[in-house]
Amino acid sequence: MQTNYQEILNHIYDIVKAGDNLGYVASYIPELATVDPEKFGVTLTTIDEQVYSVGDYQERFSIQSIAKVLSLSLAYKLLGVHLWDRLGVEPSGNPFNSLVQLEYDLGIPRNPFINAGAIVICDVLYTELEHPYEDLLAYIRHVSDCPNLTYNSIIANSEKSVGYRNIAVTNFLKSFGNIENEAEEVLEFYFHLCSIQMSCEELSRTFLFLANHGQKINGEEILNIGQAKRINAIMQTCGFYDEAGDFAYKVGLPGKSGVGGGIAAVLPGAYSIALWSPRLNEKGNSYRGVKFLEFFTTKTGHSIF
Amino acid sequence: MQTNYQEILNHIYDIVKAGDNLGYVASYIPELATVDPEKFGVTLTTIDEQVYSVGDYQERFSIQSIAKVLSLSLAYKLLGVHLWDRLGVEPSGNPFNSLVQLEYDLGIPRNPFINAGAIVICDVLYTELEHPYEDLLAYIRHVSDCPNLTYNSIIANSEKSVGYRNIAVTNFLKSFGNIENEAEEVLEFYFHLCSIQMSCEELSRTFLFLANHGQKINGEEILNIGQAKRINAIMQTCGFYDEAGDFAYKVGLPGKSGVGGGIAAVLPGAYSIALWSPRLNEKGNSYRGVKFLEFFTTKTGHSIF
Amino acid sequence: MQTNYQEILNHIYDIVKAGDNLGYVASYIPELATVDPEKFGVTLTTIDEQVYSVGDYQERFSIQSIAKVLSLSLAYKLLGVHLWDRLGVEPSGNPFNSLVQLEYDLGIPRNPFINAGAIVICDVLYTELEHPYEDLLAYIRHVSDCPNLTYNSIIANSEKSVGYRNIAVTNFLKSFGNIENEAEEVLEFYFHLCSIQMSCEELSRTFLFLANHGQKINGEEILNIGQAKRINAIMQTCGFYDEAGDFAYKVGLPGKSGVGGGIAAVLPGAYSIALWSPRLNEKGNSYRGVKFLEFFTTKTGHSIF
Amino acid sequence: MQTNYQEILNHIYDIVKAGDNLGYVASYIPELATVDPEKFGVTLTTIDEQVYSVGDYQERFSIQSIAKVLSLSLAYKLLGVHLWDRLGVEPSGNPFNSLVQLEYDLGIPRNPFINAGAIVICDVLYTELEHPYEDLLAYIRHVSDCPNLTYNSIIANSEKSVGYRNIAVTNFLKSFGNIENEAEEVLEFYFHLCSIQMSCEELSRTFLFLANHGQKINGEEILNIGQAKRINAIMQTCGFYDEAGDFAYKVGLPGKSGVGGGIAAVLPGAYSIALWSPRLNEKGNSYRGVKFLEFFTTKTGHSIF
Incomplete structure (x- = not known):
């Protein structure tokens, strides 16, 4: 070529x-x-x-959402195919933050890139990683060969302050039993991921x-x-x-x-x-x-x- | 390779x-x-x-539905990008014969491979081709280099006799103005396409x-x-x-x-x-x-x- | 009073x-x-x-649709509570001719007044009545004490000529097994009912x-x-x-x-x-x-x- | 009688x-x-x-939800017909805690008795009442002529601890701008209402x-x-x-x-x-x-x- x-x-x-x-x-x-x-x-x-x-x-x-590929790759590395017990790989046919399909599918997000799926991935990492924030960042720095990458807390906190839809999604997932950790903690982690x-x-x-x-x-x-x-x-x-x-x-x-x-x-x-x-x-x-x-x-x- | x-x-x-x-x-x-x-x-x-x-x-x-790729290719050849005024290219997130999304999308099928979309493609060909049955068959014979391919009328008629869901889809499309020809004729043509x-x-x-x-x-x-x-x-x-x-x-x-x-x-x-x-x-x-x-x-x- | x-x-x-x-x-x-x-x-x-x-x-x-109360009353008289095996009595939360709920409810119309339900009622009458058209008319004349009421075939035929949505509904119902007679005959009967x-x-x-x-x-x-x-x-x-x-x-x-x-x-x-x-x-x-x-x-x- | x-x-x-x-x-x-x-x-x-x-x-x-009639009556008394800018009076056709219709209706609950509607009513009261908890309780005591009625905080807190679906609903409403107060405060108030x-x-x-x-x-x-x-x-x-x-x-x-x-x-x-x-x-x-x-x-x- x-x-x-x-x-x-x-x-x-x-x-x-x-x-x-x-x-x-x-x-x-x-x-x-x-x-x-x-x-x-x-x-x-x-x-x-x-x-x-x-x-x-x-x-x-x-x-922002591009970071979801990195969190997915880490979760996939850690859990292998068992990851797909928690979410699917099908396109959603609905906007990224829709709750409709989530209701019909009883809390199983269609794929890891709609918000619901990305939040489930964060829940997986929050459970699997010993120090979620540090370990995720270390992984991203390693993949990117950029040791000075870091979370932007100002962005993460701003997201959090207006993230009603994501709070809704996370608690909706939790009502179906598909979030293991505290909704608020998972969401905080998710917003930090997206702030890179x-x-x-x-x-x-x-x-x-x-x-x-x-x-x-x-x-x-x-x-x-x-x-x-x-x-x-x-x-x-x-x-x-x-x-x-x-x-x-x-x-x-x-x-x-x-x-x-x-x-x-x-x-x-x-x-x-x-x-x-x-x-x-x-x-x-x-x-x-x-x-x-x-x-x-x-x-x-x-x-x- | x-x-x-x-x-x-x-x-x-x-x-x-x-x-x-x-x-x-x-x-x-x-x-x-x-x-x-x-x-x-x-x-x-x-x-x-x-x-x-x-x-x-x-x-x-x-x-069966594999033939939809061939009808699509002919319709695309004939109409070019104008084809996409009549249907989309997005995955549907719903079973192939669902009417739900069609209702929300006001009669525009999500893509050419769900039944609704394939029927719209047949409607396009039925309008564009001078002799729909002969011309479509000629095209398929030409692409395949198989001059003896033909419709199987027994299969086509069997499909027709139980095709209530497809009749529903076609008339539903027509109620939105997205079928130009008689519903019955388009459907007959569609069943013949799939009978190859x-x-x-x-x-x-x-x-x-x-x-x-x-x-x-x-x-x-x-x-x-x-x-x-x-x-x-x-x-x-x-x-x-x-x-x-x-x-x-x-x-x-x-x-x-x-x-x-x-x-x-x-x-x-x-x-x-x-x-x-x-x-x-x-x-x-x-x-x-x-x-x-x-x-x-x-x-x-x-x-x- | x-x-x-x-x-x-x-x-x-x-x-x-x-x-x-x-x-x-x-x-x-x-x-x-x-x-x-x-x-x-x-x-x-x-x-x-x-x-x-x-x-x-x-x-x-x-x-028009007011006649659905009369057909319902006759079907109810004939079948009693068994009528409710074929349709429900709950409000639909959707427009009268929606196919969405019908799909989720697997072909059981929500109630007898949305089109789907009224068509199922017509199917019931078409099966139960010996001479559907005459018997239904006789019933309505009897209830109303108006012996000169009759169907208006011009209206019925006009409805039929543009009734794509209703054809869709009827065939959709039939695809779920909830129409016993020929879709076309049931629909013709339905349009006549509404033409009074x-x-x-x-x-x-x-x-x-x-x-x-x-x-x-x-x-x-x-x-x-x-x-x-x-x-x-x-x-x-x-x-x-x-x-x-x-x-x-x-x-x-x-x-x-x-x-x-x-x-x-x-x-x-x-x-x-x-x-x-x-x-x-x-x-x-x-x-x-x-x-x-x-x-x-x-x-x-x-x-x- | x-x-x-x-x-x-x-x-x-x-x-x-x-x-x-x-x-x-x-x-x-x-x-x-x-x-x-x-x-x-x-x-x-x-x-x-x-x-x-x-x-x-x-x-x-x-x-529990029977109390929603009382909160509705108070909100209606306070706001009159303006109340209906915030929610509807139509049956929902969906379970009481569904988020589907809420999404299609852009955050306007179908009626005051599904959870979403009752939560909006609580938001209204939380804004309108000077001392929400005391004033609502005083109203209920007055209507019932039972001066010793009171909230059951044990029940309210239990509801809160497992109320993921309601947290989801409230934040979803807020994402559409149909909750004026803090989601958490409105929800706390709502759970207390239901605890009577x-x-x-x-x-x-x-x-x-x-x-x-x-x-x-x-x-x-x-x-x-x-x-x-x-x-x-x-x-x-x-x-x-x-x-x-x-x-x-x-x-x-x-x-x-x-x-x-x-x-x-x-x-x-x-x-x-x-x-x-x-x-x-x-x-x-x-x-x-x-x-x-x-x-x-x-x-x-x-x-x-």
Whole structure:
């Protein structure tokens, strides 16, 4: 694959940058609302360790739901297939914070990326880890090779102060017996998970193991090959809320988005790509991020399909 | 990719054949119920035209819903992106014949593979084609290179005689204005589409264009590269009813199943594979077919993820 | 009860007539759409056979869904409590023609007044009656003491020609095994039932048996006292689509409305009242009819509550 | 109405007592679970102040949801029709603690008797009352003429300790902006409301104003005549969870049940009746209570229908 990635990145970056920048910046907490909506960065890292970047790729942003992939990978590593007793791997067909399906499915979240599922994952980690906060952070630092990553307590507390829907979800899960720990503690942990900040460069590097059969560039195994494949499959079918099908259709890469305007995606066997542009389309995914990826996979001619 | 496909096929075939054969054979019409539940065949065709088969791969079976991929590809070819004014590309999160989501979404089916969506596709073709029955059949014969394929009127009429749910769906769609032709005529056409019979060998050959960027082996373009990619994406997210996520997770290939026990799947850029084993798991997909594919992609180490 | 009904009727009629006449006339078939929207009539008949009327009370209109009370009373008479094996008596919480609840409840309609329930009742009658059309008509003529009532085939056929939703409902019911006869025949019968026309005077007289413990004025028993009470209870909780609670709250009389702008209601032990005004409020009930009844029960100080 | 109520009460009491006593005692908190399941008491109070009782009518029990009628009446008294900006008066068609409809209706509870609606009423009172706990208790003491009624903090705290579903409901409401105060405070208040204990004798007396056009026996107005009528209408359509229609059909009295096995019902213009028997049928209403009332209204020949 002798693609000239830098050239393509630059080219598409210019096109997307020149186009409109529609949508809104997430504003339910001040920490997200104050971000400059024109920020726009991209980094692509190949599995042979080439790094290509453009724009604001060195500035950290709140990765939010993208962090759910990391908590999932750790829980999966710890519990193996038993993890799926607590939640499913099917797309939900409903918005990410819907309680409807949860009621029909008696408290079993459809997948690990809707809020209910991600909260169950946090409950699993809260039980399994000896020091949940420290151990999760250590894991993320290890995967990302960024020893200075940390939780942003201001963001976490802001989320908490307006997180009525998530409190509802957590207690609803607990009413079905699918939360083992105190609802409040699990939620606090969940909000801290989502508060992590990375740059595109760091995020791209972090996700590389999913493009590389579960291994970090240095060959260290984070997940085994089957587990990595499965997480990619879940990202593919569930990673973009109820835009998952549309994203598969337009972009064709497994990935995960966050309400902070970030997206991480991988082409298994080839590369990991991270993008950041804060304005969100009506489905809650980065407007420019989705557009960039659509152009990018079309231009390179490579996607999983 | 120097994989020894024949050896792997044989090996996995023996394992799966030796294991249990659970589930039920679709029995709502006599024509499906009388099939020998022990039939089991597989054919894999690579894009460089190598063909590998095992078991009952030459016997024709009712491909049922697998035919929806073919009608979709023709409608997409004819209407292009305007097709998506009539239906979506998102997974449904509900059984294939549910009316619930259709009511909430005001008559716009979630995707082309749930019954409602496939019926809308048939309505599109019924409007667009001059001689719907002949033209659709000609198209399928052309894609498959099987000039002797034909509708099975006995199966089609049997389906019709018990197809209350589909009559309900079609009239429900029409009440929302999303069926242009007479409900009865569209449904008749739909049942004929699903009545087509192929062998694994024929089915594998038919689906090869989706593994080959939209082109038949002889280089003839059925769909352009973007369209082929998009149909693969839809198969990936919606091809296995509400087992789509689980199939992605276990198998990792875009594909489509039918109630007759058939499955067709592709690894883009590599091969098309067709399987047939009549017993269905509780999600309505071939029990042995899914199992075979899971072992197969694990063994070969190749999937889209 | 020495209420001067005529005076109150006249008084409220003048007030309501002087007020606005909002809403729309049902227009999905021409026969309903061409009605003069300013028509407005009321008749009240007491159980001691006093009759009070005002306005256009002698002109016949399409009673539509009000007829469902009559078919229900006949089916109940014929099957007794076994009728409730086929449908429930609970309010639906959904629009009258919703398929959602029907799917969750596996084909058992919530009550006899949503379309699904009324169609099941027609299926019951179609099985039980030797000559369904003649026998049902004879029954209605008998209850109403109007030997010249008849089906309006023009209206029935118009309904049929656009009745996609009802075809959907009927076939959906049949897919669950809750329709015994041919869907098309049951539906034809249902549309004829709804096509009956009465004047307010006739309709008021017809419903009198429900105010009179199941007996006609001449003492003849149509239903026993327990059955009459139960039909009133069902009208109370389910008679006004998803405005049932609001109607109970504002008016406080068991009753049934029709899309032709008619309403029939009873105060058990006292009177039956019928109203007609074609414009419908957003819930599908006669705008002026509901308003009149609200003023009327407030003015007389009598309701069931 | 010269009915010999005492004789009828005794007669039916004996019959029901001799029959089976099916169902379960609510056991989610110890305070309810330890009640003797054979307890059974009834009191009927007429609007001319005759009191008839049988069985364990002097023993206090946890009235639970029956108290929602009292909080509703106070909120209605305070806000008048503006109350209905915050919640509806339609039956829900779903279990009392469902979140599904709440999501579809964007946080507006269907009626004041499902948990979501009762919690909104508590929020209203928490805002409107200067000293919520004291003022609500004073109101209930006043209506009931029982100055020694009080909250049972043990029950309230037990409810709180397992009330995950209600925490979910309250925070879900708050996420839609339909809770003004702190979720936790509103819920604490709600659990205290439900913790009140009364005997059948006290409960029957308390509800008498609803049978008496809003006035206590001494002529004092609690609600005006229109408001009393409306609360009766809401009890009629929504008072028995998803057994409301069945209760209307079998019993024909507006009423409200509680998970402690109590029922209060009224025949407007005649009497108020309170019953207690702890075993609940599958819909969550007192098994013997419903049976008793069915026999009772049949025997007396009086109901609202």
